[in-house]
Amino acid sequence: MSRAERWAPVVFGLAALGVWQGLVIGLRVPPYVLPGPAAIVAAFWADRASLLLSLVSTLAVTGAALLAAALLGMALALAMAASRLARAAIQPWAVVLQVTPVVAIAPLIIIWVHQQFAAMVVCATIVAFFPVLSNTAAGLAATPPELADLFRLNGASRWQTLALLRLPSALPFFLAGLRIAGTLALVGAVVAEFVASSGGFAGGLAGRILESGYRLEIPRMFAALMLLAFTGIGIYAALGAFERRMLRRFGAGG
Amino acid sequence: MVRLEQVTRRFGAGTVALAGIDAAIGRGEFVALLGPSGCGKSTLLRLLAGLDAPDAGRLVWEGGGAPGAGEIGFVFQDATLLPWASAARNVHLPLRLAGRRFEDGAASVRELLARLGLAGFEDAKPAALSGGMRMRVAIARALVSRPRLLLMDEPFAALDEFTRNRLQDDLLALWRETGSTIVFVTHSIYEAAYLASRIVVMTPRPGRIAAEIASPLAEGGDRRTDPAYAALVREVTETLRAVMPA
Numbered sequence: 335m336s337r338a339e340r341w342a343p344v345v346f347g348l349a350a351l352g353v354w355q356g357l358v359i360g361l362r363v364p365p366y367v368l369p370g371p372a373a374i375v376a377a378f379w380a381d382r383a384s385l386l387l388s389l390v391s392t393l394a395v396t397g398a399a400l401l402a403a404a405l406l407g408m409a410l411a412l413a414m415a416a417s418r419l420a421r422a423a424i425q426p427w428a429v430v431l432q433v434t435p436v437v438a439i440a441p442l443i444i445i446w447v448h449q450q451f452a453a454m455v456v457c458a459t460i461v462a463f464f465p466v467l468s469n470t471a472a473g474l475a476a477t478p479p480e481l482a483d484l485f486r487l488n489g490a491s492r493w494q495t496l497a498l499l500r501l502p503s504a505l506p507f508f509l510a511g512l513r514i515a516g517t518l519a520l521v522g523a524v525v526a527e528f529v530a531s532s533g534g535f536a537g538g539l540a541g542r543i544l545e546s547g548y549r550l551e552i553p554r555m556f557a558a559l560m561l562l563a564f565t566g567i568g569i570y571a572a573l574g575a576f577e578r579r580m581l582r583r584f585g586a587g588g
Numbered sequence: 589m590v591r592l593e594q595v596t597r598r599f600g601a602g603t604v605a606l607a608g609i610d611a612a613i614g615r616g617e618f619v620a621l622l623g624p625s626g627c628g629k630s631t632l633l634r635l636l637a638g639l640d641a642p643d644a645g646r647l648v649w650e651g652g653g654a655p656g657a658g659e660i661g662f663v664f665q666d667a668t669l670l671p672w673a674s675a676a677r678n679v680h681l682p683l684r685l686a687g688r689r690f691e692d693g694a695a696s697v698r699e700l701l702a703r704l705g706l707a708g709f710e711d712a713k714p715a716a717l718s719g720g721m722r723m724r725v726a727i728a729r730a731l732v733s734r735p736r737l738l739l740m741d742e743p744f745a746a747l748d749e750f751t752r753n754r755l756q757d758d759l760l761a762l763w764r765e766t767g768s769t770i771v772f773v774t775h776s777i778y779e780a781a782y783l784a785s786r787i788v789v790m791t792p793r794p795g796r797i798a799a800e801i802a803s804p805l806a807e808g809g810d811r812r813t814d815p816a817y818a819a820l821v822r823e824v825t826e827t828l829r830a831v832m833p834a
Contacts, residue, residue, distance in 0.1 A: 478668055480664045480666065480668040481668050481670070483637075483639050483662070483664075484662060484664075484668065484681075485685065486639065487637060487638075487639070487657070487658075487660050487662055488657050488658050488681070488682045488685040488686065488733070489656065489657025489658065489685060489686070490685045494685055498670075498681075498684070498685075499670070502670070502672050505672075584672055585671070585672055586671035586672055586713060586714070586715050
């Protein structure tokens with residue numbers, strides 16, 4: 335990548351922000367309809383303590399949900415790989431959970447799970463676990479048959495085949511699923527916060543967005559949105575770096 | 589070492605892969621199974637390995653019992669190495685599956701790799717090795733447990749001719765040195781004639797043994813330029829022409 339190519343997205347982004355600011359000023363758009371970038375940054379700065387505290391709350395739900403999704407997806411994938419009966423039993427229900435919008439299930443979960451944090455983690459986990467499950471299951475099924483034969487010829491136990499062949503073969507698939515799950519966990523956490531707010535929960539970035547909407551503090555709303563977007567990018571990049579590191583250490587390269 | 593009696597194997601709707609095979613493999617022999625695609629030679633190899641069972645007939649092993657874990661070395665058409673493991677750890681795999689630690693087998697692994705011309709590549713991962721080198725690692729892996737029988741399923745088919753010739757030479761030297769028993773599947777007349785002490789010619793659908801030709805080639809000397817090699821290639825070619833369905 336040349337120097338110009340590296341800087342191109344930055345220059346383009348700044349230019350777009352400049353045009354946006356110029357139009358807002360030139361056309362006298364009121365800030366409660368569309369605030370300019372300067373107003374958004376100012377709103378963020380003015381309210382940074384509350385916004386960052388909310389971000390921590392959202393991140394706690396996201397992190398817990400991602401961990402739960404990784405463990406649950408991995409466990410279900412292993413069960414499905416171990417027995418055809420388990421696969422037949424689990425697969426349709428995993429798809430049902432995946433295709434049912436979490437906004438629709440969330441009120442039920444919040445009624446059933448009394449602890450608010452746990453309820454939100456459950457919602458976000460439901461959104462996030464599917465890519466881990468389907469990717470890991472695909473990875474476990476993609477073991478080259480010749481290598482499986484080789485393990486058989488050498489009298490490998492089921493446990494040895496799993497630990498020395500199938501799990502390492504599935505690792506790149508699992509990590510790719512985890513990266514998708516990371517951003518989905520954030521989406522799930524925010525959705526859960528929105529639903530929980532109707533029951534009086536006021537934490538999280540969703541709480542700030544709703545609150546700003548009620549008060550017509552649109553620049554603050556944009557500031558919370560911006561924070562969410564950057565967080566999503568951050569999670570994706572962090573999990574990407576984790577993936578590369580793991581593959582360098584345990585993968586085919588290096 | 590092993591005798592096959594009327595071994596038959598069918599697949600699915602009436603496909604007869606092997607029809608009443610009678611054959612014997614003696615200790616220390618280098619047998620080439622030669623035939624076109626679909627003649628059941630790979631199926632025969634899997635039956636010998638115990639990875640598949642015949643529908644009729646039986647395999648009678650010398651000494652009674654079929655080979656156990658680690659007593660069969662198998663080399664596939666692709667090297668099929670563990671991509672995340674170093675060459676040394678790939679070679680060590682059969683020992684590890686037998687419950688031995690890497691440190692305990694390290695000396696014999698290093699020796700085998702050196703014997704196959706891979707000294708200095710112990711820590712290289714498969715992606716860093718050429719196709720020929722990967723195949724050498726796979727051969728070392730098949731030999732590390734000192735198997736009674738080495739089975740090879742078109743192991744050099746995917747390699748370029750220069751690499752293939754060198755690997756053939758090394759395999760021959762290894763066979764003479766160790767006196768191991770090898771069954772080698774190939775669809776190359778030249779390869780079968782160059783390597784084998786006996787060539788078993790098979791015909792397709794249903795798979796049958798059409799002819800067996802003992803190699804007249806001398807143990808020492810350069811086989812490739814030996815007139816007897818050219819004569820053997822000619823004999824095998826004519827046999828194939830005579831037995832193949834038009």
